[in-house]
Amino acid sequence: MRHNWWRWLLGLVILLGVSWPAYTWTKANIKTLKSAGRTRMAPVIMVPGSSASQNRFDDLITELGKETPQRHSVLKLTVQTDGKIKYSGSIRQNDNQPFIIVAFADNKDGQANIDKQAVWLNTAFKALVKTYRFNHFRALGHSNGGLIWTLFLERYLKQSPKVRIDRLMTIAAPFNMESTSTTTKTSMFKELYQYRRGLPNGLTAYSIAGTENYTSDGTVPYNSVNFGKYIFQDQVKHFTEITVTGANTAHSDLPQNKQIVSLIRQYLLDETVSSKIRKQNQRQLKN
Amino acid sequence: MSIIKKVAQTLLSWEDWLNKRRYYHALRETLTLLFPFVLIGAFISVFNQACFQKNGFLNQIYRLSHWVPGFSQFGIYTGMLSQTVNGVIAVVAAFAAANFAVRASRRDNLLAGLTAALSFCLLNFDYRNTAKMGQVTASQFLTPNLGSQGIFLALLVGLITGWLFNHLATKPHNHQLIETQHHLLSRAKDNWLPIAVTLVLFSLISYGVSFMSKNGLNGLFYLVFQLPFSNLSGVLIPIFSATLLSNLFWVIGIIGPIDFSGNSSVSTVQNLEYALQHGSAWGAPNPITLHTVFDSFANVGGPGMTLALVIAILWRSRNQDLRTVAKASWFPSLFNFNQPLLVGLPIMFSPILAIPFLLAPLASLIITWTALKLQLMPPVVYPVSRTMPGFLIGWLGTGGDWRALFVSGLNLAVATAIYLPFVLLANQTVERGETYAS
Structure with a gap:
């Protein structure tokens, strides 16, 4: 009986020794969560280029789905000219990294339109934050989508002060529009340059250029993509330019180009990719 | 009373009959043979996941990473051990x-x-x-x-x-x-x-x-086995049947189509956001989810409320085999690793222990669901780790609500009561064995 008595006491002591620190831990944990919570959900928001619909990235998503272990659900938004949003698709439960595609009913090219599209992106973005309550995200922009993102980050992200951007990747974004010159500055570039101080300091940005020949991907001049450095350099934490050459490097093929898909996986999605792909990406970085 | 005795007799004779089948017998022998390895694996898992992982329970509450020298080395080493021993x-x-x-x-x-x-x-x-x-x-x-x-x-x-x-x-x-x-x-x-x-x-x-x-x-x-679990809404019946099915899979050795679903689902995130904004878990938007009901209250000691089984055995069983296994397995079971019990007793492929293994979590689900529906306690909204002792999850996940702790205790008591008659059946086997011997 005496023997048993000791055991009960020991059990009680252990129980208290676990419960009390556990209780203080959970209280402290709640406190830290309250002050600076990073939500578990962190969507990847994609913006297509001009004249492209919300289905622009379907090929890319299929291509990503072939390789990635994680399945991403897809939500597509089209912002109407009056700021109303049409939704299609849904975000699966348990999916912490859904793909959200924001397209615009008016998707024409040109500086005036890009300015408008950045405002629409802001409308959609705020609606998304309100619905899904995420406070960090990753961004992908193809072509003018990259310009829209840049403008949005410079001017409108401030309106959602609790939300931070983890990474931005632009694919063939013509920061100097269709100009092939290394010196002439278009007014689009001037606008992006003017607001560059608004870019979040902690941003990690990747700009990918595709080249069919030595000067362009057939649509966007390499020099125009290269103008991104004047905007991002010294403004953000990391800015990396990557040039992809070879098969399927025409402007519209770029999002589903195999090399770019693997770059997206490694740098934007931050996946653990196989050493083979990593090697291949690294080889490219040396160029 | 006689009906209960009859049922007990039927169960025992059924198990006897099964045990005489050659391949079934081989199955049970295999599981018991695996016991020492699974036990070591479970202890390694406890050390790795509860002590040396960033979100491990013991690491969190004792801040091990701050004062244990070579913490990350231990993490890597135990992780490797866990992957090799449990991995093959x-x-x-x-x-x-x-x-x-x-x-x-x-x-x-x-x-x-x-x-x-x-x-x-x-x-x-x-x-x-x-x-x-x-x-x-x-x-x-x-x-x-x-x-x-x-x-x-x-x-x-x-x-x-x-x-x-x-x-x-x-x-x-x-x-x-x-x-x-x-x-x-x-x-x-x-x-x-x-x-x-x-x-x-x-x-x-x-x-x-x-x-x-x-x-x-x-x-x-x-x-195929995950199909039934892909679309779980916030009502009781799907959670109920999913739990039943999942635990049934555990009994036949298909481990965890739905394991601890964790803190990741959107509903859980929404709950957390709500609680952080309002400073309380009361009135969270999704009070009844797999996480708030199953993970937090019906998973004490691992699937099947197996901590209750350990308690039942240590409390009343006179079967030395059961006691040996329970004595060796209570520690991992505290941190919700029940694999040693599954193969050691074994629960897997055991018609007698499978019944309470399936019933006990369901009883917990009903009690928890009732308590949530009647608003006797707030739902679990704050993050809890997989290795947190099961009976503390409700209490800690609600931010220290005593009513939730009481519900966890009640669940454990009810589960123990459900396991007890089946554990006592094994006593009869021992007594019969003794009478044969004498």
């Missing part, structure tokens, strides 16, 4: 199952076991990747399937191999204390047919499956 347990299971299946019929058990282990590896070979590379040098095994996830398939492979050996090997095997080369070669000669048939059979199955599933036969299995 299914291969061992395949070996043992075939070994036991042929021993009774005096066939070559060692060769049968080796063949089964090889066959199981063949079955989990990444043909798809190899085919892509165009050469066999870049080959890989589907390593996730070789761990505890693969136990069901491993047992199946072992038993099928055993069956093939029993039917294809013609000569009985003579055990020799000191082996000679001559005898070893004659063993090979006697058994070449079952060895070849087994290997060819499983490699062909594996190759065929590789056209359908990226993760081998096991991946196909899990894909």
Whole structure:
């Protein structure tokens, strides 16, 4: 009986020794969560280029789905000219990294339109934050989508002060529009340059250029993509330019180009990719 | 009373009958043989996941990472141990199952076991990747399937191999204390047919499956078994049936189509956001989810409320075998690792223990659901870790609500009460054994 008595006491002591620190831990944990919570959900928001619909990235998503272990659900938004949003698709439960595609009913090219599209992106973005309550995200922009993102980050992200951007990747974004010159500055570039101080300091940005020949991907001049450095350099934490050459490097093929898909996986999605792909990406970085 | 006795008698005689089936018996023997390895694996898992992981329970509450020297090294080392010991347990299971299946019929058990282990590896070979590379040098095994996830398939492979050996090997095997080369070669000669048939059979199955599933036969299995759990809404019945089905899978060795679903689902995130904004868990938007009900209240000691089983055994059982296993397994069970109990008692493939294993979580679900519906306690909204002792999850996950702790305690008591009669049945076996002996 005496023997048993000791055991009960020991059990009680252990129980208290676990419960009390556990209780203080959970209280402290709640406190830290309250002050600076990073939500578990962190969507990847994609913006297509001009004249492209919300289905622009379907090929890319299929291509990503072939390789990635994680399945991403897809939500597509089209912002109407009056700021109303049409939704299609849904975000699966348990999916912490859904793909959200924001397209615009008016998707024409040109500086005036890009300015408008950045405002629409802001409308959609705020609606998304309100619905899904995420406070960090990753961004992908193809072509003018990259310009829209840049403008949005410079001017409108401030309106959602609790939300931070983890990474931005632009694919063939013509920061100097269709100009092939290394010196002439278009007014689009001037606008992006003017607001560059608004870019979040902690941003990690990747700009990918595709080249069919030595000067362009057939649509966007390499020099125009290269103008991104004047905007991002010294403004953000990391800015990396990557040039992809070879098969399927025409402007519209770029999002589903195999090399770019693997770059997206490694740098934007931050996946653990196989050493083979990593090697291949690294080889490219040396160029 | 007599009805209960009758039911008990029926159950016992049924188990007796089952135990006399050769392959069933081999299955149970295999599980018990695996016990020491699974036990060590569970202890390693506790050290790795509860102590040396960033979100491990003991690390969090004692801030181990701040004062234990070489914390990250320990993390890597125990992680490696866990992956190696737990990572190939299914291969061992395949070996043992075939070994036991042929021993009774005096066939070559060692060769049968080796063949089964090889066959199981063949079955989990990444043909798809190899085919892509165009050469066999870049080959890989589907390593996730070789761990505890693969136990069901491993047992199946072992038993099928055993069956093939029993039917294809013609000569009985003579055990020799000191082996000679001559005898070893004659063993090979006697058994070449079952060895070849087994290997060819499983490699062909594996190759065929590789056209359908990226993760081998096991991946196909899990894909099918996960189907019922893909769309779980916030009502009781789906959670109820999902829990029942999931636990049933555990009993037959298909481990965790729905494991601890964690803090990741959107509903959980929404709950957390709500609670952080309002400073309280009351009125969270999704009070009833798999996480708030099943993870937090019906998973004490692992699936099947197995901590209650440990308590029931240590409290009242006089069966020495049960006591031995329970004494060794209570510690991992505190942190929700119940694999030692599953294979040691064993709960797996045991008709008697399967009943409370399925019923106890359901009782907990009902109690928890009632308490949430009547708003007797707030739902679990704050993050909890997988290794948090089950009976504390409700309390800690609600931010220290005493009513939630009470509900957890009640659940544990009810579960113990459900397990108790079945544990006492085992006492009868002991008494019968004693009367036979005397």
